[in-house]
Amino acid sequence: MRIPRIFTVQTLSGGATLVLEPGPSQHLARALRMGPGDALCLFDGSGVDFPATIVSADKRAVTVALEQGQPGLVESPLRIHLGIGVSRGERMDWVVQKATELGVAEITPLYTERTEVRLRGEREARKLQHWQQVAISACEQSGRSCLPQVHAPGTVPGWTGDCEDTQRLVLHHRASPLPATASSPTSLSLLVGPEGGLSEAEIATAMAAGFLPLALGPRVLRTETAPLAALAILQAHWGDMCLPR
Structure with missing residues (x-):
């Protein structure tokens, strides 16, 4: 047992x-x-x-x-802070759960131009507590002994302006793949939009704050798929996930 x-x-x-x-x-x-x-x-x-x-x-x-x-389990050498557009239904729970399993260190939900969910006051506080409990349950299941911090929701300009990680990336389907020669960072901020993606203005705001655009491949991924695919790739590239050789 x-x-x-x-x-x-x-x-x-x-x-x-x-x-x-x-x-x-x-x-x-x-x-x-x-x-x-x-x-x-x-x-x-x-x-x-x-x-x-x-x-x-x-x-x-x-x-x-x-x-x-x-x-406990050693945490990934790559400390990732995920900024994710708030999505509808259970998609956000799914992202928080799987991102925790994939070793993310911090998660900040973001209200974006295309976010259809707007939480205020007590509703936002209850949802934030719920997301933190989702992360706790994911740690219990996955063997992690350090909890990722789930921050109060913010905005794209506010979050990108405060980021100080050594590498900053924003998912953008018209960007380029991650260069194989890119230097290995110790901390990374990853920005992912909600359903419908980030607006051109939000992408421009992120890039003005030092974010580099990143594409994952030719297919358009759903908002609950894109951050998890990106996290797995980044952990395999710079973190603690390894591919068979």
Whole structure:
């Protein structure tokens, strides 16, 4: 049986005993039907995994005893910040989930000229919390011990103007592929539009901020496909994904 990995907002330390939050407790006790003596792994987003054993469990609270922490998976040497146009329905959840699995370090949802979803106030706060939970669940599944940060939504001019990464790219279907001789960056900002893509003005704004246009190939990819294809290519080119030789 696979040992479940559970995120907690509590700061963890080896040898401690703690009571998990209601959400993880209910998941372990109700969904997984785990009980005293069962093993699990906890992480708090600091990059360390803590093997643990359930001491007691009921439907409201699970108490666990922690062993000494162990270094989690090494993060990619390429730190990627994804700026992604907010899309409709479950597409955004899909992008956040898969981008987390692909090792992205930060995600900023963006309101663009062609964005059809506009969130305000409490709705935006709830959606932001939901996206962060999607990222947490993806870390639990994929083995990551560091959480990507999901920022509050911004705009293309604001986000591109604040980017200071060593490499900056904007997806644009009329651009050129990534040069094989391009120097290896340590950090990268990737801008991807919503349904319908970025406007010419937004692409010009990004390029004025130091972004280079990048194309992925001859086919037009959907908004939930394009960032994931780009992330996989960039991680294979400069990060921690490798192709068979």
